[in-house]
Amino acid sequence: MTEEAPGIKSKPVYSPLQYDPKSRWSLMIGEGEGLIGLINLLNSSDSIQSLTNHFMYAGSNVEKDYAHSYFSPNRCNKISQFENQDTLLAKLPQILANSHMGLRLYICGSETFLWKVAGVARAAGMHKSEYNMQLIGSKARRVYCPHCEATSDGVTTDIHECDGCGLPLVNCDHFSREMGAYLGFRVDAEVHGEIPERQELYR
Amino acid sequence: MTKLAFKPSLETFRDDFTYRNSEKAVKRFPFPYPEDKYMYSVNMEHHNGGEPGSVFEKTFDIDEHYLSEVEERRIVLEKDPKRFATLPHMDLHQWDLLELIMESLAKDYPEHFSLTKDNDNWLWENRPLGIKKSFVFGDKSTLPQDPAEYITRQAQGDFVLMDQRDEDLYADAAMVTSSADWSVQFDLGMSFMEWHGPVPLAHGMGVFERALKYLLMIRLGQPVRRLNWTLTINPRMDTAPEVYHEWGHERASVTPENAGEKVHLRVEVQTLFRLPRSNGMLFGVRAYLISMEDLCTNPAWAQRMHRVMETLHPELIDYKGITRYHKALVGWLSQFDQ
Amino acid sequence: MSTDFSHTARVTRADQITPLIKNFSFERVDGKPFGPFSAGSHAVIGMHDGSESYKNPYSLVGSSNNFMEYQIAVRLESNGRGGSLFMHNNVEVGTELEIGNPFNLFPVYKPAKKHLMLAGGVGITPFMAYIDEMDLMKSNFELHYSIRDFEHGAFAKELKKKYPEQVKLYIQADDVIANFNTILNSQPLGTHVYVCGPHQMVGDVLRIADDLGWPTTSIHSEEFKAPDPGNPFTVTLAKSHCEINVRARESLLEALEQANVEIPYSCRGGACGFCKTEVINGEIDHRDYYLTDAEKASGKCIMPCISRAQGDHLTLDI
Numbered sequence: 113m114t115e116e117a118p119g120i121k122s123k124p125v126y127s128p129l130q131y132d133p134k135s136r137w138s139l140m141i142g143e144g145e146g147l148i149g150l151i152n153l154l155n156s157s158d159s160i161q162s163l164t165n166h167f168m169y170a171g172s173n174v175e176k177d178y179a180h181s182y183f184s185p186n187r188c189n190k191i192s193q194f195e196n197q198d199t200l201l202a203k204l205p206q207i208l209a210n211s212h213m214g215l216r217l218y219i220c221g222s223e224t225f226l227w228k229v230a231g232v233a234r235a236a237g238m239h240k241s242e243y244n245m246q247l248i249g250s251k252a253r254r255v256y257c258p259h260c261e262a263t264s265d266g267v268t269t270d271i272h273e274c275d276g277c278g279l280p281l282v283n284c285d286h287f288s289r290e291m292g293a294y295l296g297f298r299v300d301a302e303v304h305g306e307i308p309e310r311q312e313l314y315r
Numbered sequence: 316m317t318k319l320a321f322k323p324s325l326e327t328f329r330d331d332f333t334y335r336n337s338e339k340a341v342k343r344f345p346f347p348y349p350e351d352k353y354m355y356s357v358n359m360e361h362h363n364g365g366e367p368g369s370v371f372e373k374t375f376d377i378d379e380h381y382l383s384e385v386e387e388r389r390i391v392l393e394k395d396p397k398r399f400a401t402l403p404h405m406d407l408h409q410w411d412l413l414e415l416i417m418e419s420l421a422k423d424y425p426e427h428f429s430l431t432k433d434n435d436n437w438l439w440e441n442r443p444l445g446i447k448k449s450f451v452f453g454d455k456s457t458l459p460q461d462p463a464e465y466i467t468r469q470a471q472g473d474f475v476l477m478d479q480r481d482e483d484l485y486a487d488a489a490m491v492t493s494s495a496d497w498s499v500q501f502d503l504g505m506s507f508m509e510w511h512g513p514v515p516l517a518h519g520m521g522v523f524e525r526a527l528k529y530l531l532m533i534r535l536g537q538p539v540r541r542l543n544w545t546l547t548i549n550p551r552m553d554t555a556p557e558v559y560h561e562w563g564h565e566r567a568s569v570t571p572e573n574a575g576e577k578v579h580l581r582v583e584v585q586t587l588f589r590l591p592r593s594n595g596m597l598f599g600v601r602a603y604l605i606s607m608e609d610l611c612t613n614p615a616w617a618q619r620m621h622r623v624m625e626t627l628h629p630e631l632i633d634y635k636g637i638t639r640y641h642k643a644l645v646g647w648l649s650q651f652d653q
Numbered sequence: 654m655s656t657d658f659s660h661t662a663r664v665t666r667a668d669q670i671t672p673l674i675k676n677f678s679f680e681r682v683d684g685k686p687f688g689p690f691s692a693g694s695h696a697v698i699g700m701h702d703g704s705e706s707y708k709n710p711y712s713l714v715g716s717s718n719n720f721m722e723y724q725i726a727v728r729l730e731s732n733g734r735g736g737s738l739f740m741h742n743n744v745e746v747g748t749e750l751e752i753g754n755p756f757n758l759f760p761v762y763k764p765a766k767k768h769l770m771l772a773g774g775v776g777i778t779p780f781m782a783y784i785d786e787m788d789l790m791k792s793n794f795e796l797h798y799s800i801r802d803f804e805h806g807a808f809a810k811e812l813k814k815k816y817p818e819q820v821k822l823y824i825q826a827d828d829v830i831a832n833f834n835t836i837l838n839s840q841p842l843g844t845h846v847y848v849c850g851p852h853q854m855v856g857d858v859l860r861i862a863d864d865l866g867w868p869t870t871s872i873h874s875e876e877f878k879a880p881d882p883g884n885p886f887t888v889t890l891a892k893s894h895c896e897i898n899v900r901a902r903e904s905l906l907e908a909l910e911q912a913n914v915e916i917p918y919s920c921r922g923g924a925c926g927f928c929k930t931e932v933i934n935g936e937i938d939h940r941d942y943y944l945t946d947a948e949k950a951s952g953k954c955i956m957p958c959i960s961r962a963q964g965d966h967l968t969l970d971i
Contacts, residue, residue: 120512120513121508121509121511121512121518121523122505122508122509122510122512122513123512132866134863134864134866135866136865136866137866208842209841209842211841211842212838212839212840212841212842213837213840213841213842213844213865213866213867213871214865214866214867215842215866216866236766236842236843237764237765237766237767237841237842237843237844238842238843239481239868239870239871241868241869241870242842242868256501258498258500258501258555258556258557258559259556259557259558259559259560261397261500279560284513285512285513286501286512286513287509287512288501288502288504288505289504289505289509290503290504290505291501295498295501295556297556297559297560298559298560298563301559301560301562301563301564302563302564302566302567302639303564303567304564402764404763404764405763406790407691407763407786407790411689414689432719434719435719453789478763478764479760480760480762480763480764481870532925532926532927534658534754534756534919535658535688535690535754535755535756536658536688536754537658590691591688591689591690591691591755592689592690592691592786593691593763594691594693594694594757594760
């Protein structure tokens with residue numbers, strides 16, 4: 113699952129989803145390109161196919177059609193497809209409220225999506241050992257600005273303008289699992305106007 | 316025993332920076348370097364007293380800056396109330412903290428503080444602040460704020476409450492208004508390894524692994540302490556990321572001429588206590604500030620300070636935010652090391 | 654050192670609350686209150702019987718008068734090594750003994766959404782303090798308590814009366830047995846299960862919870878396991894240059910203490926790591942839950958409170 117990257121212990125590192133044979137129910141949750149990770153998971157073990165499981169997915173129509181053909185009823189007990197991430201996330205709390213101990217989540221998609229789902233899982237009382245994450249898709253970052261408390265989504269560069277206060281922020285690898293965000297801070301605080309060239313790092 | 320006296324008027328840690336150390340405060344400053352070259356170590360020792368008059372003597376040290384620091388905390392919280400934050404399951408930890416601080420201050424400074432208990436009906440007196448408060452221990456409705464916020468508003472230093480679970484420690488509540496560049500809002504809820512994530516070098520040395528193992532076993536009545544240090548420009552207590560965009564520029568204002576006046580050594584006496592009712596841990600961070608000028612009135616300190624700064628590991632220079640003025644500082648200090 | 658943190662206490666109450674369980678209350682002889690403690694804590698009680706001394710950990714059941722008194726409940730163990738027998742037969746109101754500082758190896762998991770307690774027999778003792786804490790915190794909790802009958806069920810009647818919805822009793826004499834499969838099968842997410850009771854019961858619950866897919870982070874257990882006896886053996890203390898005999902029915906730690914060799918300790922049951930001691934020579938019979946597999950294989954350290962020599966001799970680096 114998630115391990116620590118060398119050098120900065122708070123940065124999450126991802127690995128392929130691993131099925132937990134001890135679990136009783138599986139909830140597979142994906143968006144966009146994350147579909148691949150969930151297909152691989154389904155193929156990795158016979159028992160996951162025979163378990164009570166539920167597949168939740170948000171993607172384009174083409175992706176959803178493909179997903180439906182793959183996660184057909186004889187491979188999966190329940191299939192829920194959503195128009196977008198938000199509608200999927202809105203439905204998830206209720207599903208978890210009706211779930212029981214023995215459930216595992218397998219989550220695959222862009223980094224921000226992974227942590228949004230994890231946030232719902234944690235709010236429902238789940239421990240990190242009960243959900244698995246794999247990043248397939250955009251590595252664009254959610255960045256927290258301590259100066260105005262706003263978060264900016266979709267940040268692909270090391271420096272960006274804060275969506276809240278407009279200050280130029282540099283983001284570092286210090287990551288908050290609660291927020292699903294990296295920490296940013298004013299890049300030119302020491303000498304105003306002295307802003308390095310920005311680089312695109314997180315596609 | 317001489318009664319602890321406070322500064323006659325409030326000092327400021329911002330704007331005009333009227334903070335000054337008396338001779339007595341300079342003498343008792345906790346100089347942190349045991350050698351001419353600095354590197355991390357776990358460096359814990361038992362926190363059970365120290366030389367009379369030293370910063371280690373009392374459980375929670377109160378000094379001449381008490382009233383000024385209480386006011387500084389009030390100012391920070393007025394601008395940003397979220398410098399006190401807590402997760403919902405931390406009520407017991409908070410009551411533990413309130414009890415610990417009240418009992419310690421009443422025992423160590425009876426001329427200024429007293430605590431009377433009649434079962435759960437407590438009466439707390441803080442004479443320097445003119446407070447006389449009756450409340451019911453365990454009943455949040457009888458205090459004007461959360462218990463931890465209430466009592467830490469009357470103490471010097473920052474306080475982090477940690478929940479112990481999963482063979483780990485989680486920073487689940489904190490009052491941090493004199494932060495050395497870390498954010499309570501961002502770090503709230505992090506595990507021990509996570510919140511120490513940004514610290515360079517130490518992870519490779521296994522420092523945090525050993526420290527965590529040690530902390531998990533700390534027993535009631537056996538607190539420990541260690542020293543940490545950094546540099547600050549001007550006697551600014553609040554160097555949190557939240558206001559970095561306001562104070563960051565000060566780092567660029569240091570010259571070889573004004574380094575002695577502007578650069579301050581900030582030493583944290585960090586204390587760790589097992590908490591009785593919650594089984595959690597308290598991490599107390601008590602910061603002491605001294606200007607290079609004042610520090611260097613002690614020739615031995617001056618010489619060592621020069622050598623430590625000169626040989627400081629580049630990653631540490633960077634992590635502690637010293638990069639921009641390192642050269643100017645070493646230049647200024649060299650006069651004490653011929 | 655653990656011995657620095659004990660107080661001399663006097664028994665203020667000694668009540669036989671069931672045929673096998675005696676409830677004791679203590680106050681400090683210096684008249685000061687004890688300190689507050691966290692639910693699940695134990696304290697080590699030290700007593701002397703002529704040349705024999707016993708040091709047993711007991712769960713703190715509760716306190717009264719704002720910690721002027723501590724309370725424990727002791728079950729008579731017929732196959733024990735004498736500590737509980739001594740408590741039952743020789744400790745009465747007025748007896749003085751040593752009580753160590755509380756230490757917690759079985760704490761409540763604070764962020765849990767629901768606390769599910771499974772108790773059997775004297776395993777109810779840590780849960781008495783748990784329920785006090787959960788009542789205070791207004792937590793969501795359930796207690797499933799298996800007893801032989803009401804006569805043998807310590808605190809059962811009071812608990813059921815005070816918490817009729819949350820407490821479920823399973824009375825063996827009425828052929829009502831707790832079905833752990835059913836109990837653990839349908840708990841909501843965020844439930845933590847705590848089990849304390851006889852060895853068999855704890856083993857069953859752990860196995861069933863695991864089979865039902867509970868993650869280990871949500872399962873907490875405590876067993877009151879005194880060190881098992883073994884073969885006698887001798888010990889050489891390399892630094893002190895002396896030899897000690899360890900008898901069959903005493904632990905290595907106890908033998909060292911009898912010989913006035915002080916070793917730090919806390920739980921005295923192989924779980925906390927405090928008594929870890931370096932071994933220079935001799936094969937070790939590891940019986941603890943603390944050392945890693947690698948540490949055990951290295952043969953360089955031992956937990957003397959519970960582990961023994963495999964053969965007839967050990968050399969320790971003390």
